[in-house]
Amino acid sequence: xxxxxxxxxxxxxxxxxxxxxxxxxxxxxxxxxxxxxxxxxxxxxxxxxxxxxxxxxxxxxxxxxxxxxxxxxxxxxxxxxxxxxxxxxxxxxxxxxxxxxxxxxxxxxxxxxxxxxxxxxxxxxxxxxxxxxxxxxxxxxxxxxxxxxxxxxxxxxxxxxxxxxxxxxxxxxxxxxxxxxxxxxxxxxxxxxxxxxxxxxxxxxxxxxxxxxxxxxxxxxxxxxxxxxxxxxxxxxxxxxxxxxxxxxxxxxxxxxxxxxxxxxxxxxxxxxxxxxxxxxxxxxxxxxxxxxxxxxxxxxxxxxxxxxxxxxxxxxxxxxxxxxxxxxxxx
Amino acid sequence: xxxxxxxxxxxxxxxxxxxxxxxxxxxxxxxxxxxxxxxxxxxxxxxxxxxxxxxxxxxxxxxxxxxxxxxxxxxxxxxxxxxxxxxxxxxxxxxxxxxxxxxxxxxxxxxxxxxxxxxxxxxxxxxxxxxxxxxxxxxxxxxxxxxxxxxxxxxxxxxxxxxxxxxxxxxxxxxxxxxxxxxxxxxxxxxxxxxxxxxxxxxxxxxxxxxxxxxxxxxxxxxxxxxxxxxxxxxxxxxxxxxxxxxxxxxxxxxxxxxxxxxxxxxxxxxxxxxxxxxxxxxxxxxxxxxxxxxxxxxxxxxxxxxxxxxxxxxxxxxxxxxxx
Numbered sequence: 001x002x003x004x005x006x007x008x009x010x011x012x013x014x015x016x017x018x019x020x021x022x023x024x025x026x027x028x029x030x031x032x033x034x035x036x037x038x039x040x041x042x043x044x045x046x047x048x049x050x051x052x053x054x055x056x057x058x059x060x061x062x063x064x065x066x067x068x069x070x071x072x073x074x075x076x077x078x079x080x081x082x083x084x085x086x087x088x089x090x091x092x093x094x095x096x097x098x099x100x101x102x103x104x105x106x107x108x109x110x111x112x113x114x115x116x117x118x119x120x121x122x123x124x125x126x127x128x129x130x131x132x133x134x135x136x137x138x139x140x141x142x143x144x145x146x147x148x149x150x151x152x153x154x155x156x157x158x159x160x161x162x163x164x165x166x167x168x169x170x171x172x173x174x175x176x177x178x179x180x181x182x183x184x185x186x187x188x189x190x191x192x193x194x195x196x197x198x199x200x201x202x203x204x205x206x207x208x209x210x211x212x213x214x215x216x217x218x219x220x221x222x223x224x225x226x227x228x229x230x231x232x233x234x235x236x237x238x239x240x241x242x243x244x245x246x247x248x249x250x251x252x253x254x255x256x257x258x259x260x261x262x263x264x265x266x267x268x269x270x271x272x273x274x275x276x277x278x279x280x281x282x283x284x285x286x287x288x289x290x291x292x293x294x295x296x297x298x299x300x301x302x303x304x305x306x307x308x309x310x311x312x313x314x315x316x317x318x319x320x321x322x323x324x325x326x327x328x329x330x331x332x
Numbered sequence: 333x334x335x336x337x338x339x340x341x342x343x344x345x346x347x348x349x350x351x352x353x354x355x356x357x358x359x360x361x362x363x364x365x366x367x368x369x370x371x372x373x374x375x376x377x378x379x380x381x382x383x384x385x386x387x388x389x390x391x392x393x394x395x396x397x398x399x400x401x402x403x404x405x406x407x408x409x410x411x412x413x414x415x416x417x418x419x420x421x422x423x424x425x426x427x428x429x430x431x432x433x434x435x436x437x438x439x440x441x442x443x444x445x446x447x448x449x450x451x452x453x454x455x456x457x458x459x460x461x462x463x464x465x466x467x468x469x470x471x472x473x474x475x476x477x478x479x480x481x482x483x484x485x486x487x488x489x490x491x492x493x494x495x496x497x498x499x500x501x502x503x504x505x506x507x508x509x510x511x512x513x514x515x516x517x518x519x520x521x522x523x524x525x526x527x528x529x530x531x532x533x534x535x536x537x538x539x540x541x542x543x544x545x546x547x548x549x550x551x552x553x554x555x556x557x558x559x560x561x562x563x564x565x566x567x568x569x570x571x572x573x574x575x576x577x578x579x580x581x582x583x584x585x586x587x588x589x590x591x592x593x594x595x596x597x598x599x600x601x602x603x604x605x606x607x608x609x610x611x612x613x614x615x616x617x618x619x620x621x622x623x624x625x626x627x628x629x630x631x632x633x634x635x636x637x638x639x640x641x642x643x644x645x646x647x648x649x650x651x652x653x654x655x656x657x
């Protein structure tokens with residue numbers, strides 16, 4: 001499924017561990033030995049966290065801190081699919097050099113809208129598949145102060161939990177695809193009744209892009225994002241025309257219910273997708289990715305802010321969300 | 333008035349090709365026209381990079397004239413049956429065309445050289461004027477004139493170029509107001525310096541290029557020769573993948589293939605996939621070079637990641653002033 005570079009002897013498999021902590025002591029107690037071991041082993045060591053945590057870590061690491069790359073969490077965790085792809089690229093590159101990527105990553109959970117949180121949780125789940133064979137070591141600190149649901153999801157997406165100096169198998173862990181299915185049990189809210197609706201019959205999508213452009217131009221969506229949306233819509237509709245079943249319909253509206261304004265573009269058809277493949281969540285191999293069958297849908301995820309997919313007996317809905325600039329007025 | 337016409341030129345009322353954004357192609361003082369779009373009054377310019385490109389422009393120019401009751405005047409020392417569009421494979425009765433006056437092949441000596449064998453611009457302009465007037469008398473719908481000036485530049489010294497520029501101004505003054513005459517001046521671009529090429533080009537109002545390989549109102553594919561490749565305009569999605577792949581596979585140069593993407597407003601993921609797939613089939617040292625990407629298409633490729641499209645190379649950039657959405 002995924003082609004990875006030859007993995008060196010030093011890294012026969014990867015680990016993905018949850019570090020639950022309450023307070024700085026427990027945070028440092030798990031993170032510092034992890035990072036220090038990486039520096040000693042010659043790994044590429046990356047710590048992604050807020051600036052407060054970075055100061056704590058630098059103090060605790062002492063001279064070893066010089067061999068740790070620190071990254072600001074808000075920027076590093078910019079977009080679930082893009083971050084996953086970039087990080088996987090780094091892991092593969094390290095493996096190619098005969099090293100390992102060792103990452104301490106504390107995602108930004110508290111300030112993200114609910115829909116985005118779900119996508120980050122999916123990324124946490126799916127990376128268990130995507131990083132196989134890279135030898136990467138990933139540790140994710142979860143503060144006890146986070147909402148209970150976030151911590152609970154963390155227990156489902158990490159195969160191991162750090163307890164002091166040891167790591168234990170996490171009994172709550174579920175397979176990534178089971179986790180994604182659980183996320184999808186939540187039905188999508190119905191589109192607003194006055195959404196712009198278009199039934200798609202013709203296979204030529206030139207006119208469809210003109211329609212989407214017209215609708216999008218009534219929103220503050222930047223030109224560059226419009227182009228991304230057009231590529232994403234074209235891909236999903238092409239897919240529906242090829243593999244789905246009529247009627248195929250496109251609906252567009254703006255939505256701010258999640259606390260973040262977005263242009264939403266939904267493509268529905270009467271067909272049903274084969275279950276359990278993640279629908280483009282796993283990045284294709286970093287080399288020759290374009291030849292991978294999963295390239296299209298994966299790229300759609302890169303192009304949009306959030307992609308929501310529901311498929312079942314009632315048909316398939318793919319909802320593409322593009323964030324609108326904050327402070328902009330929304331038509332509806 | 334000289335070179336008047338009995339008939340309006342309505343048959344040529346074809347729209348000037350525009351880029352999808354509605355801007356005329358190239359610099360504003362030129363029209364760029366594919367050869368079948370050349371019409372009376374056009375003083376056209378073809379700087380070809382080799383015989384293939386020349387034949388694919390001049391061939392249709394000559395043949396379409398002969399097929400539509402127009403007079404074709406070719407000023408050259410090359411025997412008629414070796415000229416573009418007139419070679420034996422086109423199965424034309426060249427002798428009969430000459431006898432009937434529909435085809436005039438005039439030697440340089442008769443058309444534009446003085447007694448001493450030197451180039452005489454005024455004589456060239458007179459020759460063209462005489463031939464077009466005759467076409468008018470003979471009831472031809474229009475007159476097509478073409479000649480290859482490359483030989484002038486092979487002569488030592490700058491005199492050839494200067495005289496040629498003078499000649500071109502006269503020819504242009506004569507052709508442009510005419511409702512009957514159209515001319516395509518050929519030059520082998522390898523025979524002159526870039527400066528000479530620009531000076532000569534600037535004496536023409538119309539740049540003539542090959543007919544598009546494909547055009548359906550949404551996607552246009554034009555063969556390019558310098559560099560070797562295609563110019564792609566409009567929008568490319570699954571509805572036109574197969575025609576695009578076919579055209580791409582017909583470009584078989586020794587090295588890299590260049591795609592001029594300046595007029596491409598949209599390419600879908602399948603299109604990018606297709607490009608990457610084609611790139612892997614090129615020889616090891618060659619790549620598929622994407623020139624003049626519009627900012628929108630470029631940003632989509634960057635989002636997906638160039639590294640995920642191996643074999644595709646970033647080519648020349650658009651000038652900053654162009655293509656800003």
